[in-house]
Amino acid sequence: MKEKTQVEDVDRSLYDFRYGYDDEHYYKVREGLTPEIVETISKEKNDPEWMREFRLKCLDLYYKQDIPDWGPSLDGLNMDDIVTYVRPNTKMTAKWEEVPAEIKETFEKLGIPQAERDSLAGVGAQYDSELVYHNIREEVASKGVIYTDLESALHGEYAPMIEEHFMKLLTPYDHKFMALHGAVWSGGSFVYVPKGVKVEIPLQSYFRLNAPGAGQFEHTLIIVDEGADLHFIEGCSAPKYNIANLHAGAVELFVAKNARLRYSTIENWSKNMYNLNSKRALIEEGGRMEFVSGSFGSHVSYLYPMTILKGDRSSLEYTGITFAGEGQNLDTGMKVVHIGRDTKSIVSSKSISKSGGYSTFRSVVQIQNSAKNAKSTTDCASLMLDDESRSDTVPVMDVRTQDADVGHEAKIGRISDEAVFYLMSRGMSEEEARTMIVSGFADNVSKELPLEYAIEMNNLIRLEMVGSIG
Amino acid sequence: MSEELLKIENLKVKAGDNEILHGIDLCVRKGETHVLMGPNGAGKSTLGNALMGNPNYEVIGGSVTFKGENLLDMEVCDRAKSGLFLSFQSPIEVPGISLSNFIRNSVDVKTGEKSRLLPFRRKLMEKMDILDMDISYAERDLNVGFSGGEKKKAEILQMLMLNPDLAILDETDSGLDIDAVRTVSRGVHDFHESGEGAMIIITHSTKILESLHVDYTHVLVDGRIVATGGRELVDEINENGFEKYLK
Incomplete structure (x- = not known):
């Protein structure tokens, strides 16, 4: 007899911090979006003239484009309610001691200082829209690695580099939310790794939202120059509010000849969040891109990191996991475009859905005519933990040359009673047995993460599984 | 007189719509080795699975006490924690x-405390050595890509590490080549020698029993125990098969 598994809502209070939120400490733009607001943001941020013009152009494109209608519903998102720009009343600081106490407390709960002490090279932590804490270890800086907030970079010696790359990969023409991003972006990181420099320890950035109704539009721009090597980790966690929240960040990654970039993310947004993040990577000859992506929280996600394998022999490895619980519709996936010869992509995706959660994996593999001898394999596995959950796989393969090797494999499964019985016969409770199977299912992703992140992900899975037996 | 470990009375078990066991009586005392033989489909595996609590088998009558407790009322995991072990066929x-x-996790939930890594590793290596298992298997995913023989060895390894009061070996020797049977039987021997654990060995061959002391042999046919004897019954069946027990 099969028992139907009922699942309680997960207690997310562990991740829902809210300390001393107080309006007078914040600078807010009035709700809704007008050219005046964009001008104000631009002025407040002391943008160079080109950026001011770019923002206004993006706003125009934002008005002209429609909300996408092919994915999960965005009806709960009222753009007029989203305050586009909120920042704490503090200046940039490089010293932990100078970070305001309430903000520090929130970060301490998130374990940032600890993480930094342990192994991380630098922390750029974004509280609301501005970087309030930014530090980079000298050993990294001494190699010539630039790791700073994007606003500062716009005025320093790297300004021309920003202008050359900013929103050239992800453009305001791509979709409505990229146009919105271009108009109101604020905060985020800029990383430049010079030729031949190998950054031994991962760089980490933490973004979070902490004001009701506040959108977050951080921009990450990473350039890994020829032969260089970088691992960048983006961690997300947001407090829970009842008003719909929007996250429309942008991540642009440039990987030069023979360089390698690994970009790891564990997203754990609170479950009222609309996560419409865009990420794109451009890989030159012999370059290697590695995406490790875990999507846990949010109410609705649209997330499809795209990689353009432009140079010959460039390659992509994508490893992703999505966990959709009650009330969540997580539409994730990836896109890879093979342009160069002998390019290679390996995609492995896992999705878990439970308690009525809905996860969709969309993959697009495009092999252009120029991509002779390209190889691509996609492997998707889904695990549904009960009968009310849903999981879809939508693979698209667009192959324009005879001379390519493209494979796709998809598996959808449930946890078998036999497996649960086997583990229980060795002393595990039913909940432990199911958690062990789900953790094992996600193991290929946690293996790709640095230890502390792997532990965090396993904790997340455990949290999601608590109370899953009824 | 050693104490009663497992007492089965008039056990009736259904799988799907079919009644498989029609009233089994069996008593296993501490440290005893029982052999359960019988033709295919007699209900041998059903008995093992029903005792362990496999949800695909439904107990529709009778009683089972294990160490004085009502086994049938216990969750599968609690049966394991109280010292019952089933070695799976597949x-x-x-x-x-x-x-x-x-295995470490299983040992920890059974003992209720975190085992220390080094002593655990040492014991694991020692037991793997007895079973002729390559050390690399310790770090491989549980049973994934293991051959039939390796899976059986991994089951015996779990038994040796968990050290149960009663181990039910469900055709642990079937489908194995001579060498593998010898190895597995060495593991079973080690279990028998190194502790006070009792065993119910379900088998239809006798190779695994060669070097083993057997206290009782039961013949199960059509869901009923039709004969019980000592070691000599094994030899008799070995020679003549089950013919005379079939209706």
Whole structure:
């Protein structure tokens, strides 16, 4: 007899911090979006003239484009309610001691200082829209690695580099939310790794939202120059509010000849969040891109990191996991475009859905005519933990040359009673047995993460599984 | 007189719509080795699975006490924690958890305390050595890609590490070549010698029993125990088969 598994809502209070939120400490733009607001943001941020013009152009494109209608519903998102720009009343600081106490407390709960002490090279932590804490270890800086907030970079010696790359990969023409991003972006990181420099320890950035109704539009721009090597980790966690929240960040990654970039993310947004993040990577000859992506929280996600394998022999490895619980519709996936010869992509995706959660994996593999001898394999596995959950796989393969090797494999499964019985016969409770199977299912992703992140992900899975037996 | 470990009275078990066991009586005392033989489909595995609590088998009558407790009222995991062990015929593959972590986790939930890594590793290596298992299997995903023989060895390894009061070996020797049977039987021997654990060995061959002391042999036919004897019954069946017990 099969028992139907009922699942309680997960207690997310562990991740829902809210300390001393107080309006007078914040600078807010009035709700809704007008050219005046964009001008104000631009002025407040002391943008160079080109950026001011770019923002206004993006706003125009934002008005002209429609909300996408092919994915999960965005009806709960009222753009007029989203305050586009909120920042704490503090200046940039490089010293932990100078970070305001309430903000520090929130970060301490998130374990940032600890993480930094342990192994991380630098922390750029974004509280609301501005970087309030930014530090980079000298050993990294001494190699010539630039790791700073994007606003500062716009005025320093790297300004021309920003202008050359900013929103050239992800453009305001791509979709409505990229146009919105271009108009109101604020905060985020800029990383430049010079030729031949190998950054031994991962760089980490933490973004979070902490004001009701506040959108977050951080921009990450990473350039890994020829032969260089970088691992960048983006961690997300947001407090829970009842008003719909929007996250429309942008991540642009440039990987030069023979360089390698690994970009790891564990997203754990609170479950009222609309996560419409865009990420794109451009890989030159012999370059290697590695995406490790875990999507846990949010109410609705649209997330499809795209990689353009432009140079010959460039390659992509994508490893992703999505966990959709009650009330969540997580539409994730990836896109890879093979342009160069002998390019290679390996995609492995896992999705878990439970308690009525809905996860969709969309993959697009495009092999252009120029991509002779390209190889691509996609492997998707889904695990549904009960009968009310849903999981879809939508693979698209667009192959324009005879001379390519493209494979796709998809598996959808449930946890078998036999497996649960086997583990229980060795002393595990039913909940432990199911958690062990789900953790094992996600193991290929946690293996790709640095230890502390792997532990965090396993904790997340455990949290999601608590109370899953009824 | 040693104490009663397992007492089965008039046990009736259904799988799907079919009644498989029609009233089994069996008593196993501490440290005893029982052999359960019988033709295919007699209900041998059903008995093992019903005792362990496999949800695909439904107990529709009778009683089972294990160490004085009502076994049938217990959750599967509590049966394991109280010292019952079932070696599976075809154990499930579980990706993402290593054999060694799995066993350590099982040992920890059974003892209720975190085992220390080094003594655990030492014992694991020692038992793997007895079973002629390559050390690399400890770090491999549980049963994933294991051959039939390796899976059986991994089951015996779990038994040796968990050290149960009663181990039910469900055709642990079937489908194995001579060498593998010898190895597995060495593991069973080690279990028998090194502790006070009792065993119910379900088998239809006798090779695994060669070097083993057997206290009782039961012949199960059509869901009923039709004969019980000592070691000599094994030899008799070995010679003549089950013919005379079939109706």
